[in-house]
Amino acid sequence: MVRRLLPGVYEGWIVVAGGGVMILAIGSIFFWGMGAIFNEMIAEFGWTVAATAMAFSLRTEVSGVAAPVIGAIMDRIGVQRVMLVGVVLTALGFGYISIVDTLWEFYAGMVLAAIGTSACGYPACFAAVATWFNRRRSSAMAIITVGGGIGGASTLVVGQLVEEFGWRLALRLLAVFILFAGLAIAANVRSRPANHPQPMDGVASESVTVRAAGDMWGVPIREALLSRPFIMMSLGLIALSFATNAVVVHQIPYFERDLDTSKALAATGVAVFSFVSIAGRLGIGVLADRYSKRSMLALTGVLTVVGGTILAFASTATMAMVGILVIAPAFGGLIPVRPAILADYFGTRHFGTINGVATLVTTTGGAAGPWVVGWMVDVSGSYMQGWLVCVVMAAVAIPLLLLSSPPTALIERYRPTVSEPSSPSLATH
Numbered sequence: 001m002v003r004r005l006l007p008g009v010y011e012g013w014i015v016v017a018g019g020g021v022m023i024l025a026i027g028s029i030f031f032w033g034m035g036a037i038f039n040e041m042i043a044e045f046g047w048t049v050a051a052t053a054m055a056f057s058l059r060t061e062v063s064g065v066a067a068p069v070i071g072a073i074m075d076r077i078g079v080q081r082v083m084l085v086g087v088v089l090t091a092l093g094f095g096y097i098s099i100v101d102t103l104w105e106f107y108a109g110m111v112l113a114a115i116g117t118s119a120c121g122y123p124a125c126f127a128a129v130a131t132w133f134n135r136r137r138s139s140a141m142a143i144i145t146v147g148g149g150i151g152g153a154s155t156l157v158v159g160q161l162v163e164e165f166g167w168r169l170a171l172r173l174l175a176v177f178i179l180f181a182g183l184a185i186a187a188n189v190r191s192r193p194a195n196h197p198q199p200m201d202g203v204a205s206e207s208v209t210v211r212a213a214g215d216m217w218g219v220p221i222r223e224a225l226l227s228r229p230f231i232m233m234s235l236g237l238i239a240l241s242f243a244t245n246a247v248v249v250h251q252i253p254y255f256e257r258d259l260d261t262s263k264a265l266a267a268t269g270v271a272v273f274s275f276v277s278i279a280g281r282l283g284i285g286v287l288a289d290r291y292s293k294r295s296m297l298a299l300t301g302v303l304t305v306v307g308g309t310i311l312a313f314a315s316t317a318t319m320a321m322v323g324i325l326v327i328a329p330a331f332g333g334l335i336p337v338r339p340a341i342l343a344d345y346f347g348t349r350h351f352g353t354i355n356g357v358a359t360l361v362t363t364t365g366g367a368a369g370p371w372v373v374g375w376m377v378d379v380s381g382s383y384m385q386g387w388l389v390c391v392v393m394a395a396v397a398i399p400l401l402l403l404s405s406p407p408t409a410l411i412e413r414y415r416p417t418v419s420e421p422s423s424p425s426l427a428t429h
Helices: 011-045 049-077 079-097 103-120 122-132 137-165 167-186 208-216 221-225 228-257 263-288 293-313 317-346 351-380 384-402 408-414
Strands: none
Touching: 011 049, 011 079, 011 103, 011 122, 011 137, 011 167, 011 228, 011 263, 049 079, 049 103, 049 122, 049 228, 049 351, 079 103, 079 122, 079 167, 103 122, 122 137, 122 317, 122 351, 137 167, 137 263, 137 317, 221 351, 228 263, 228 293, 228 317, 228 351, 228 384, 263 293, 263 317, 293 317, 293 384, 317 351, 317 408, 351 384
16 A cells, blocks of 8 residues: 555555546546547447447436445445446456447446446546645646546547557557556555544644534435535536537537548547646645635636637638537536535535435436437538537526525534634635
């Protein structure tokens, strides 16, 4: 265990590092890299764009459906055990996809891998990190997501593997990598134990009272889920995820089909998107610890509207790349701020379950986006109309997110009074 080798380092940062590497591995292969086999499967099996995109929508929706169940299990037995099982399921899913011959088998493989990544990817890592940080929560979650941004660059590696060995053997090699690397990483990611000797946030001046409050408080699940802030935020995130996930899934097909670029250039666009998203993850994540988190979420909606409009009317790869550069920080900033605001609003005692439900409702939009855009491509022959629909959805999200003000009454009722300065993340909402 790394924590035994580095006893002087705050374990929360070790958890952040381990979670970041896990997200890097899972994101680069399953989230970003699968786009490299999109057109290969269409060419081999003759599937439509919409039918193929449905597998990616299933990937998103199944992750969402599994999240509440996996979150509840994590709340009971801890993150680490769940992550170990998730790694195995993810590897099995990739292995199965590598042998498929029918569309339904492809869907089944994506479902299996999606369940696995839900258990060892973002939901699990966020659940662990939320228990180790209070004042620095958004910043810690932003750092953990950097691996996801860097992972987009690995699309170039995945694309090279597909061109060199074919998509089937490439997936088998990736499955082996996920299994062995994932198990080693998961061994270093856990929830904060009760009465842990290190102070919350790794700040020596934190009192025992503050540390206990950070560990233990939480709004009951039913009250949290029925609260106005949770409902408004969920509706906004459904609309925003519709737009951002459609861009992520269709980037490579869009560049190849509408702009007639090579696969290498299309994959480079994904790499640029992922790297620029790091600025959003870190920049918006750090700002969210100082300013209103809901305002930061609304900002991601504004950027998506602007970037989506540019994509809709782009006539060259250069112009389209500008749209990608605008949307990328919005996509990146959304990832750490959403779970951080949930932990701020509702505490960490039931975070796994509450974040799981939030993931489920959010992925409704994330799953619909790629399919709707793919269907519109089949009907119209281009991506223009699909991108305009994404712009409308992102615009709808902005006022909904701004209306998700903090549940002050619930916080006062369930959070113990502690001897600490007001948290900037709550005081400025």
